[in-house]
Amino acid sequence: MELTPPPVRRLPLDPAPGRGDADGHRPGAPLDGARRRRAPSSGFATDRMQVEDVSIAYGRKLAVDRVSLPIRQGEVLALIGPSGCGKTTLLRSLNRLTELTSTASFKGSITLDGADITRLEPTALRRRVTMVFQQPNPFPMSVFDNIAYVLREQAARRPKRAALNRRVREVLAHAGLLDEVEHDLRHPALRLSGGQQQRLCIARALAADPEVLLLDEPCSALDPQSTQVIEDLIVKLREQVAVVIVTHNLQQAYRIADYVAFMYLGELVEYGSATQVFGAPREQRTREYVSGAFG
């Protein structure tokens, strides 16, 4: 991926109050046994998107209620919360997929690199903010064509396969899938294993060379081993692309996220570094949720 990062702004590193061991895990915290998947982020983070006072309703039902938070490259942001708390809706609003639901209404503002996303062409926005879904959903074509489809302009048949070969391989390598599929790129994507399919979907999302990658519970349909591979991948990707992940799985959020946003009934209850939200939650509801009291 050839990303030309805008001027990097150094953020003050979270002091991580109440940190226990070097892993950021405090004994007695609710996630006993879970370990952070890697060292804390490099600390170089760039603002990519800014969510400002966003409310989204389906008909009269408010799904997201005045949420504001930043999305930065160099970090993984996890949206957590019980089912129906609006985290997926918030995620989908970041590339305006919510607009596909005819009853959805939107208030507030979301900017991508300073530009209001409602002023962008949806197709252009969605190439810059791509998404991976809960169910692995490769297109019913070959592994190669799944990537080539994204690299080509709309429905075009050009550039031809030969011309795309190098780029397709790069993208697959980026998603850590190349070694497994290299021998036969014409293999039907739907014949891959679930974990491979999901990594192909990540590769597909990366093929557009996005600034932000949205992941909607990408591991919920996968076995633990595939989950681990994908978690490693997500953590690796955060330096090149801002990553936002919705997850039901608190351990997963703890393992891979740098920042965590806890949502409840459409509201953003708490936003902070993963170590803070899990180790020393400020809000009572957060404390109850991360310790498994509800959700």
Added chain:
Amino acid sequence: MSAPATAPAPRSPEPTVRRDHASAAWRLRDRIGLGFAWLLGLLFCAITSAIVIYLLVQGIKYVRPELFVTHPAAGFSERETGGFLDPLVGTFLVGLMAMGIALPLGLAIGVWLSEFGRPFPLARMAESTIEMIAGTPSIVLALFGTLIFQSPALGFLSRSVGGLVFGRSFFAAATVLSFVALPLVVASVREGLQAIPGHVREASYAVGKTKATTTRRILLPAARPSVITGALLGFGRVIGDTAIIVILLGATLRFDGVGSTPVLSTLRGTGGTLTTYIFQNAPTGEGNQPAKAYAAAFVLLMLVLVLNVGADVVGRKGKALRWS
């Protein structure tokens, strides 16, 4: 699984869970019901296979290779009446022409209804119209067809004498027959598209593709088996129709062309298909050549069987690779 450190235990005499849903434990009433359902199923299979076997036996007796290559002729004996070359060609001609209209039209309508469906009232109207066409007896469609194709404006599509348009030709018959196939094609296309989960569409939108691109490059290729199934079923339905052929194709024994342009002449003229050939040669028909009728019926049955099995095979194949 590791057993405790004892000698391998002998097979437990406990009965294992029965896998056949243990209908033996059912109440008597339910068991009788189950038996009844079985009986009806078997009966239905028996009736169907009786028809097929009867026609096979009767048909094979009379099918001879020369029948396929000899033109039919009027006559009173087996020897004089020739074969069914013209009706056989007519069957394929009318089937291909009708599908040539029904397939693109049905594809367009199916995609529109399934993927767009707007304006909503219009979509609902189109939906019920198609249902209505599916329920209309083909002879009614045929009658309506004469109304249209006998209009002077469409005189160039059939024979006309001194301003009087006959309205009978392959063009006329195929156009109206396409309406017989249309509901099948539309239903298959919609079914194929609706079997694709919504998140697959969204995955395409989520990499910046438009709805049109998604439909062309993802949805239609994914629905291809269903489209082919619909086309085969439609073709089968078209070549089995009799009423429209009698009224709009003239049901003549041989092709009777109009004008001198080679192919166009046949398409503008009258002709027949295997169904009308059977109709005429059945013991009650004017030709009364039962042997020829059985032979033709056998060929038609084989065609339809092959088409239906083909549709089934394609449909199954299409379902093999799916999203979880």
